[in-house]
Amino acid sequence: xxxxETPAVIIDMEQVERNLRRYQQCAxxxxxxxxPHTKTHKIVRLxxxxxxxxxxxxxxxxxxxxxVMAAGGIDDIFxxxxxxxxxxxxxxxxxxxxxxxICGVDSIEGASALSDAAAAHGQRAEVRIELxxxxxxxxxxxxxxxxxxxxVSEMPGLDLxxxxxxxxxxxxxxxxxxxxxxxEEEGRLLSETAELLRSNGIPIRDVSxxxxxxxxxxxxxxxxxxxxxxxxIFQDVSELRQGVAEPEECCAVVKVTVVSTPTPYRAxxxxxxxxxxxxxxxxxxxxxxxxxxxxxxxxxLIFDHMNEEHGVIVRNDAPTGLKVGDVLxxxxxxxxxxxxxxxxxxxxxxxxxxxxxxxxxxxxxx
Amino acid sequence: xxxxETPAVIIDMEQVERNLRRYQQCAxxxxxxxxPHTKTHKIVRLxxxxxxxxxxxxxxxxxxxxxVMAAGGIDDIFxxxxxxxxxxxxxxxxxxxxxxxICGVDSIEGASALSDAAAAHGQRAEVRIELxxxxxxxxxxxxxxxxxxxxVSEMPGLDLxxxxxxxxxxxxxxxxxxxxxxxEEEGRLLSETAELLRSNGIPIRDVSxxxxxxxxxxxxxxxxxxxxxxxxIFQDVSELRQGVAEPEECCAVVKVTVVSTPTPYRAxxxxxxxxxxxxxxxxxxxxxxxxxxxxxxxxxLIFDHMNEEHGVIVRNDAPTGLKVGDVLxxxxxxxxxxxxxxxxxxxxxxxxxxxxxxxxxxxxxx
Numbered sequence: 001x002x003x004x005e006t007p008a009v010i011i012d013m014e015q016v017e018r019n020l021r022r023y024q025q026c027a028x029x030x031x032x033x034x035x036p037h038t039k040t041h042k043i044v045r046l047x048x049x050x051x052x053x054x055x056x057x058x059x060x061x062x063x064x065x066x067x068v069m070a071a072g073g074i075d076d077i078f079x080x081x082x083x084x085x086x087x088x089x090x091x092x093x094x095x096x097x098x099x100x101x102i103c104g105v106d107s108i109e110g111a112s113a114l115s116d117a118a119a120a121h122g123q124r125a126e127v128r129i130e131l132x133x134x135x136x137x138x139x140x141x142x143x144x145x146x147x148x149x150x151x152v153s154e155m156p157g158l159d160l161x162x163x164x165x166x167x168x169x170x171x172x173x174x175x176x177x178x179x180x181x182x183x184e185e186e187g188r189l190l191s192e193t194a195e196l197l198r199s200n201g202i203p204i205r206d207v208s209x210x211x212x213x214x215x216x217x218x219x220x221x222x223x224x225x226x227x228x229x230x231x232x233i234f235q236d237v238s239e240l241r242q243g244v245a246e247p248e249e250c251c252a253v254v255k256v257t258v259v260s261t262p263t264p265y266r267a268x269x270x271x272x273x274x275x276x277x278x279x280x281x282x283x284x285x286x287x288x289x290x291x292x293x294x295x296x297x298x299x300x301l302i303f304d305h306m307n308e309e310h311g312v313i314v315r316n317d318a319p320t321g322l323k324v325g326d327v328l329x330x331x332x333x334x335x336x337x338x339x340x341x342x343x344x345x346x347x348x349x350x351x352x353x354x355x356x357x358x359x360x361x362x363x364x365x366x
Numbered sequence: 367x368x369x370x371e372t373p374a375v376i377i378d379m380e381q382v383e384r385n386l387r388r389y390q391q392c393a394x395x396x397x398x399x400x401x402p403h404t405k406t407h408k409i410v411r412l413x414x415x416x417x418x419x420x421x422x423x424x425x426x427x428x429x430x431x432x433x434v435m436a437a438g439g440i441d442d443i444f445x446x447x448x449x450x451x452x453x454x455x456x457x458x459x460x461x462x463x464x465x466x467x468i469c470g471v472d473s474i475e476g477a478s479a480l481s482d483a484a485a486a487h488g489q490r491a492e493v494r495i496e497l498x499x500x501x502x503x504x505x506x507x508x509x510x511x512x513x514x515x516x517x518v519s520e521m522p523g524l525d526l527x528x529x530x531x532x533x534x535x536x537x538x539x540x541x542x543x544x545x546x547x548x549x550e551e552e553g554r555l556l557s558e559t560a561e562l563l564r565s566n567g568i569p570i571r572d573v574s575x576x577x578x579x580x581x582x583x584x585x586x587x588x589x590x591x592x593x594x595x596x597x598x599i600f601q602d603v604s605e606l607r608q609g610v611a612e613p614e615e616c617c618a619v620v621k622v623t624v625v626s627t628p629t630p631y632r633a634x635x636x637x638x639x640x641x642x643x644x645x646x647x648x649x650x651x652x653x654x655x656x657x658x659x660x661x662x663x664x665x666x667l668i669f670d671h672m673n674e675e676h677g678v679i680v681r682n683d684a685p686t687g688l689k690v691g692d693v694l695x696x697x698x699x700x701x702x703x704x705x706x707x708x709x710x711x712x713x714x715x716x717x718x719x720x721x722x723x724x725x726x727x728x729x730x731x732x
Contacts, residue, residue, distance in 0.1 A: 005453050005732050039674065061675040062636075081675060082625045084636070084691060087371050106626050109690040137676050138626040138634045259448045260472050260504040268504045270428075270450070274706055274731050278645040279672070306645070308405065308703060309427040309447060309731065310503050324475040325450060337674060340640055340707075343729050363709050365640050365675065366371050 004354070006257040006327065007271040009338065009345040015251035016046070016233060017350075020053045023215060023232045028054060032219040035059050035078060035208070037230030040336045042361030043345075044072030046233065057100070059228045063088055064364035066101060072360065075099040078128070078208070080164060080228065082110045082138065089117045096125060102161060106130040106140050111152050118157030126159045127152065128206060133165040133189045134173040145193055146200060153202045162206025162225070163193055169213040169242060175286040177242060183214040187221025194223060213244045236335040237294050238280055241287040250331040252345075253296065254338065256311065258326040264319035269328060272306040276330075277337035293330040303330065370720070372623040372693065373637040375704065375711040381617035382412070382599060383716075386419045389581060389598045394420060398585040401425050401444060401574070403596030406702045408727030409711075410438030412599065423466070425594045429457055430730035432467060438726065441465040444494070444574070446530060446594065448476045448504065455483045462491060468527060472496040472506050477518050484523030493518065494528040494572060499555045500539040501532055511559060512566060519568045528572025528591070529559055535579040535608060541652040543608060549580040553587025560589060579610045602701035603660050604646055607653040616697040618711075619662065620704065622677065624692040630685035635694060638672040642696075643703035659696040669696065 004010065027034035033056040038047050047058050047069055057076030060066040066077045076099065083092045083103045092114070095101045105111040105127045118125040129149055132139030140148045145163075153160045167186045169176055176182050186209050194204045210218035210227030212235075219227045231238075234252035235245035254275060260268035282289045291303035292311065301322075304314045313320055313328075322328075332338040339345070340362055347355040370376065393400035399422040404413050413424050413435055423442030426432040432443045442465065449458045449469045458480070461467045471477040471493045484491040495515055498505030506514050511529075519526045533552045535542055542548050552575050560570045576584035576593030578601075585593045597604075600618035601611035620641060626634035648655045657669035658677065667688075670680045679686055679694075688694075698704040705711070706728055713721040 003453065005451070007731055082690075084623055084625045085371070087369065106628065107690040110625070113691075132628055136632070137628075137673065137678065139628055141628060257450055259450045259476070262472065262498055262503075262505055262507060266502070271731070273643070273645040273703060274729070277639070278643070278647075279639040279674070281644075281647065307503065308645070308706075312503065324448075324473040325479075337639060340674075341729060341731075363640070363707060365373055365637070365707075 004255060004346055006255050007275045008255050009342050010253055010255055011234065011345055011347050012251040013347050014350050015249065019233055019235065019249055019251065020050060023229055024054045026216045027219050027227060030219045032224055033226040035226050035228050036233065037061070037228050038065060038069060038361065040230040040233055040339065042339055042359045043357060044069060044074070044360050045357065047072065047074050050233070056226070059230070062365055063091055064366045065361045066095060067091070068361045068364060070095055070099050070101070078102045080104050080166070082106060083114060084110050089114055093118055093121055093123055093125065096123065100126070102126040102128055104128055104130045104164065105152060106138050108148070108151060111155060111158060115155035115157035124157055124159040126161050128162040128164045128208065129160065131163050131165045131190065131193055133167045133186055134170055135167050136173060137166065139165060142189070142193065146196060149197050149202050150200070160202065162204055162208060163190065163197070164208035165190055166211065167209065167214070168211050169286070177286045179214055179242065179244070180217060183217030183221065186210070186214060186218055187224055191221065191223030212239055213242045231335060234335045237289055237331050237333045238287055240294065240331070241289055250294070252335050252339070253329045253331055254293070256328050256330060258322045258324055258328065261320070261322060261324055265314060267313040267320045267322040269311040269313060270309065271330070272308050272310045274308045274341060275338065276306060276311065276332050277334060277341060278306060279337050280333035289333055293332045296329045296331065298328070370621060370712055372621050373641045374621050375708050376619055376621055377600065377711055377713050378617040379713050380716050381615065385599055385601060385615055385617065386416060389595055390420045392582045393585050393593060396585045398590055399592040401592050401594050402599065403427070403594050404431060404435060404727065406596040406599055406705065408705055408725045409723060410435060410440070410726050411723065413438065413440050416599070422592070428731055429454055430732045431727045432461060433457070434727045434730060436461055436465050436467070443467050445469045446532070448472060449480060450476050455480055459484055459487055459489055459491065462489060466492070468492040468494055470494055470496045470530065471518060472504050474514070474517060477521060477524060481521035481523035490523055490525040492525045492527050494530045494574065495526065497529050497531045497556065497559055499531040499533045499552055500536055501534060502539060503532065505531060508555070508559065512562060515563050515568050516566070526568065528570055528574060529556065529563070530574035531556060532577065533575065533580070534577050535652070543652045545580055545608065545610070546583060549583030549587065552576070552580060553584050553590055557587065557589030578605055579608045597701060600701045603655055603697050603699045604653055606660065606697070607655055616660070618701050618705070619695045619697055620659070622694050622696060624688045624690055624694065627686070627688060627690055631680060633679040633686045633688040635677040635679060636675065637696070638674050638676045640674045640707060641704065642672060642677065642698050643700060643707060644672060645703050646699035655699055659698045662695045662697065664694070
């Protein structure tokens with residue numbers, strides 16, 4: 001076996017295939033399009049694999065990610081984010097002359113600037129309106145969306161194709177473990193809004209929602225035409241604790257080495273916040289994770305805290321049993337931000353060989 | 367002015383010079399060496415500037431960072447971290463045939479593996495013993511250090527040059543804002559340990575401690591020969607709240623754009639946890655930061671929470687006053703992890719021009 005120096009991310013491609021198949025089959029069953037969010041893997045090869053498995057296109061968070069995916073050959077991309085500022089608008093319009101690219105709009109300022117620039121090029125930019133369904137991040141408020149959609153639909157440089165939301169596992173604006181109720185609320189709010197707009201003469205074709213925890217349930221809701229899960233390709237501890245993934249489905253693991261055992265009760269690994277990210281803190285509702293990751297084969301150990309290069313492993317009132325040089329494999333709490341910290345990762349191919357692969361879209365936030 | 371697309375890190379080189387001068391002058395005043403930690407900037411040009419200002423060498427957290435700095439021409443590097451594993455030991459010994467490079471040891475397993483490999487090459491590896499002075503991360507415990515140092519000093523492939531610690535702003539193992547007491551404790555524990563070892567016939571030359579909050583005070587403590595601050599080059603909100611830095615000393619700022627104002631009470635910026643990192647959470651003792659960064663010129667606004675690509679700005683019980691397209695400049699809570707998220711940053715030179723510079727050591731965790 002290839003000797004992979006730690007810390008490193010290793011991805012099991014056989015399980016990746018199973019994970020892709022699971023969500024694709026569910027989407028197909030309900031006649032719903034699957035548009036995977038590439039933010040989880042950021043790798044062109046994996047995006048192409050998702051397309052081969054039946055995805056209708058991909059989703060990106062930022063324009064710079066879309067540029068990487070487009071350069072790699074993906075020809076249908078939804079940037080689920082507002083495109084704001086003259087340079088970004090020009091970059092978006094340049095891409096839209098080459099491939100189908102869609103972006104989100106949720107402000108009149110943003111929509112009209114995009115419309116004006118598109119019209120000046122003799123183009124029409126395909127947009128979807130973002131609806132705030134309770135996550136309280138971006139998105140038009142429900143009581144303002146009809147008026148907003150009317151104005152957008154009249155802008156000469158825009159082609160209003162649909163609506164979308166990001167709601168994750170929330171219910172009435174609060175994190176929840178009741179995924180069925182969360183998905184029902186999401187499906188209802190999206191489809192009601194689509195109907196409201198249609199009944200006012202605004203043709204809404206694409207109705208897009210669903211993330212990894214709720215995607216399979218949202219796909220089943222009447223009127224939903226597309227789901228956009230991201231994490232499903234690798235799964236992680238967050239999804240595990242939400243009951244969406246099984247341990248064996250978590251197929252992107254971090255290989256680390258124990259570098260210090262200052263006392264029998266504490267071991268230090270060579271991965272900290274520069275490896276695991278720190279955005280999913282332990283004990284955050286509703287998941288209440290006990291640590292920064294799941295140490296495979298060591299349910300007795302807790303990944304307690306981190307600095308940049310140090311991860312501290314403890315065990316409740318007992319020696320850890322770890323010694324310097326021990327190798328551990330850890331499933332991160334949040335695999336998307338972990339992937340964003342690595343320039344390259346290792347794919348374990350189905351034949352047992354390893355491929356060192358660039359994380360093509362890493363760090364592309366602009 | 368160069369049009370820098372957001373989000374982007376912009377560094378004021380004139381202030382960088384002032385920050386470097388401040389700590390260098392303090393170290394010089396006390397006859398103490400300054401060995402800056404490059405983890406804050408990860409840029410060869412800035413490391414060389416620190417050397418030109420009088421630094422004796424630099425400090426790195428990981429061997430891969432040291433390799434980047436050595437390739438860039440830095441010839442005196444302390445890797446303040448254990449070097450564990452056959453490949454890493456060979457890489458360390460290869461570097462030590464080219465430059466002065468030192469690493470930390472805190473385990474017999476690690477020290478003897480390094481010694482054996484060095485002896486096999488006919489080399490002696492320069493090491494320093496890490497002492498746990500209460501931070502409870504890595505490091506030999508105080509009541510074990512004499513025995514440990516005796517064994518290390520007898521290892522044929524090692525050259526035991528000194529001791530070091532990382533304690534940051536802690537007192538009796540707890541975070542504190544009493545920097546004077548924290549530094550006094552650090553100076554005392556380090557110098558007492560050095561004396562203990564010397565009185566037992568173990569020659570200890572280098573006694574290294576001090577980080578940005580306490581470095582200037584630790585440098586003044588009798589017997590301390592070296593300090594290793596990192597953040598001082600840019601400063602950040604953590605140092606601001608600890609009373610170590612003034613607002614104008616915070617010279618690495620993140621330029622962001624308001625991309626959404628879903629309600630008058632909430633604005634979304636195009637930087638989230640993939641830009642600002644999330645390892646220094648608001649309201650963490652002892653600093654109790656109210657948000658994820660300081661929004662320059664807008665003390666009334668709070669950088670309340672983040673997802674990967676979204677930062678949410680609020681204001682207590684009042685409209686934010688922000689509109690889509692507004693540009694903000696934000697000092698991050700923790701500038702080191704922010705730098706680690708960017709492939710390149712912009713340096714504002716003293717003549718007003720901008721240089722786009724690679725973050726050479728970004729992501730080098732192995």
